[in-house]
Amino acid sequence: MGDYGEGRRGDELPRVFLLVVLAGVVFSTYASYLFYLQVIRGGEFQRKAVTISRQIERLPAQRGEIYDRNYNLPLVLNVDSFALLVVPAEIPGDMRDTVFAKLAVLLEEPLDEIRRRIPPSSYRMFQPLELESSVTQSVIVNIAERIDEFPGVSWYSRPKRNYLDTGSFSHIIGYVGNISRDELKIYYNRGYQTGDILGKAGIERQYDSVLRGVDGRQYKTVDVRGRRVDAGIRDVEPPLMGKNIVLTIDRPTQILAEKALGERIGSVVVLKPASGEILALVSYPSFNANLIVEKGGNNEYARLLEDTRMPLIQRTIQSSYPPASTFKTIMTAAIIEEKSIPLDETILCSGEINYGDRVFRCWIRKPGHGRLDLAGALAQSCDVYFWEVGRDKLGIERIVSYAREFGFGLATGIDLPGEVSGFVPTPQWKERRFHEKWLGGDTLNMAIGQGYLLTTPLQLADMMAMVVNEGVIYKPHLLKEIRDPRDGSIVTKTVPEVLLASSISKDTFKKTKEYLRGVVVEGTARYPVNTKAVTIGGKTGTAEVGLHDRWHSWFVGFGPVNATDPEDVIVVVAMIEASNPWEWWAPYATNIIFQGYFEGQTFEEAASALGLLGKTISAGARVE
């Protein structure tokens, strides 16, 4: 304790002295100011406190509307609806029971529910409580006519969302709901309040800050008990309506794609590769957003959550699958770019190869495709060709690096919440995850898009966009423009943003396109993709999953093949999950979409032109 003996007395006293002076100065200043406030100006404040005061009322802003790319009919409207408020202290004690009972009848709620929402602890409060957030005009009229029977009851306009198009549109647009306690904690600092409406899913959530607008305020002059003194003097700060959003979605194309998919669990993406604009994004099963925003929407939400088909999942971006043979597109580009094998050199497919202690069977089984060069192998989707070249010439490292080059394993950054990024396996990953070495068999699986490789349908659309654009993927997006709600002028416009730029040569992409055209002209897609409306290139895919005699069915196509204007080209991805009865529907769905889009036909017209209306395709054998 020797250290503590040291004295610094000479210098200590003035330092402590300053603290005393500081406290003294604060004390005297504050005491004088308090004297000034309470004694000198006391009378003035006393009058002010007793007579009048100002109260604020919130005027909620209208939420912005949402349009499709044609900007003619809104996809979402605001309809008249009211929030019902109660100032508990304004209900006289002896009238409370009758008022509650009448409210219960009008709102069709049990009396206990009303009592729960206006708890006894609030009976003396002058702050309004929100009793119900969406009440129809007729109920309000009913109350207004007999307003003296409802002391303390008031209302304000609170437009409700009405989704004009539901089904696959609901997945894109999403829905709104009351802000939850947890959300409020997070968004408190961004100006959100209790009772706010907030986007919960889809575009409504993604662009909530654009759509919500700014609430207005109305000031009332009231006496100290909160009673309005002079109704004449009212200051109003008008609310600012939220901005309107124009989507890249094309309503007719979306409906066409939705019907082309039909009631099959799966999804469809229609993308403009030249800009990344999404024309259609369909996922089935879907839901009806109106049922969620309406009264009792929680029950509907719970029902959707329990549905084993998972209708709340936006399958185009929130599910990932093995891309199967569609992956041969990337393999083809890699083989051409790396010059792994002369393009005209053929490899013999005898229907199967032996590797390690396993037999790997080409989908066509014995006796196989015979001798095929690269163009033929892609057209016939020959597994043996890609196995041998992938294993012996390319190697797993390069396959992985090309898969990444095309954006696999990377979120596309689409402006919707909840996107998953798929997965590209690597030997290092397998070692870490399973403590097992990467085997040649794993490379064989990877070469035909099976095994651990996972992609979302949107990522496959991006893969095809890379080929079409010859080396660039534009970030896929749904927001086309933000428009001012008053005069419709454009506030901001989304400009195409490069997501990935590849170093692969343009010649490679040109060659790949030519081979993809071959798939449709003389390959596996020859019969199902037979529309004459446009020239199409593309690739089929059939992924093995656990289910017996059922496969995921893919088709990734683009067209027109030799477009003069890149803006004309669209990429279509169709994905049908294996849980559906097997009918190899993806190429047929794509066929209908191309036919309808380029001929300007509805689904019914396009399907009947192709002879596919009301027809289910039963493919006896598995086709790649």
Next chain:
Amino acid sequence: MMASIKNLAKSMDWVIVLAICILMVIGILFIYSSGVTSAGDIVSTEYTKQIVWAVSGLLLMFACVLVDTKRVVDYIPIIYGFFLLVLVYTRFFGKVVNGARSWLNVIGDYGIQPSEFTKIAAALFLARYLDRSAHEPSSFKRFAVSLAIVAIPMGLILLQPDFGTALVFIPLYLAMAYVGGINRRYLLSLIITGGITIVLTVMPLWQKIIVAKPSLLLRILYERPYVIYTLLVAVSSLVLSLLGYRFFKKKYYYGTAFASMIFTLGLGLSLVGQRLLKEYQIMRLVVFLDPSVDPLGSGWNILQSITAIGSGGVSGKGFLQGTQSHYRYLPQQSTDFIFSIISEELGFLGGIAIFSIFFLILIRLALSIRNIRNVFSSTFVSGIFGIILFHFIINTGMAMGIMPITGIPLLFLSYGGSSLWTICIGVGLSIGISARKFDS
């Protein structure tokens, strides 16, 4: 043991204890008042919880009087480190209250705010350092290290982000460093830098909202890219001055180097501040400059509070008779604006009584270190002094409309356990220190 407790009881400062008890009783009475509506219904049971907090706080205070700080001095770094860890834990797993992740639930409704207790830990650790380094030859190193001891927990609290609680570390540091003999020049430059930072942080919003026509010249202080050029000019003037001082050894260069360093730091930090602070936080400072800018947002609170206090008059409206509070015009009556209710209902006489009791506590704390010889004890007590004075200045000043709204409670009076416990611990240790000053 018993004998030493008897000795302690004889030599400890009972006046402070009594003053604190009076404040706590007044606090509980007016927390009760804040929970009563105009019709006489009790709508809040906060006062019962406050009784629990106050009684436990007093017990805690007595327990701390018994602690001989000299004997625990070796454990202080562990305590300090522990609270830093708790702060980090709270940042990630704490409960979010009003946008800040600052609470840990202990039992049911009784949550605690670890950032409060960190004040004591930091004060102890800083006192220990100032004591050990009293003979450190480099006065700048002593300044830098001591500043870091306080800045680390303060930074962690800012990350929560709890602006109000973090602020308290500033007076804590200034009081302790000043009494602990840190070179006054450093402290002065710290204060000036802080002042410049605050002014420059608020300036953009202030210009936008209060001054209708922004001054063109001032825009170079916050508008990109001009502010970058200004910063570059300041930095180069600093470098030139330093070079001048190095080669010509003129006092003149020392002055310019000093001035440009302070300005550079202030400007740089204000840019950081504008990034870190939310607009509503800066807005509160602007509103403080002119409450009429936002008469219905935070300006509303200030105006209502001033009206409540002013209407109290000389002798007040009487207990439970206040109109502003019972018609619920006042926000956060039991915490931030407790002083408004007290002065509305007890008037100027009541208000001045509260002021006097605080003044009494402060003076007795300051005088108790008058003849304490070791740096550890004197700096720690000064730190507690700084905390109490700062809470008092900000909270009552806010209620009277002469300080910005920061959400800092009025110690001993406001509802809440963490800040009460903290100050009880701090005061308890301080009483113990002064009671033992003639020991050994």
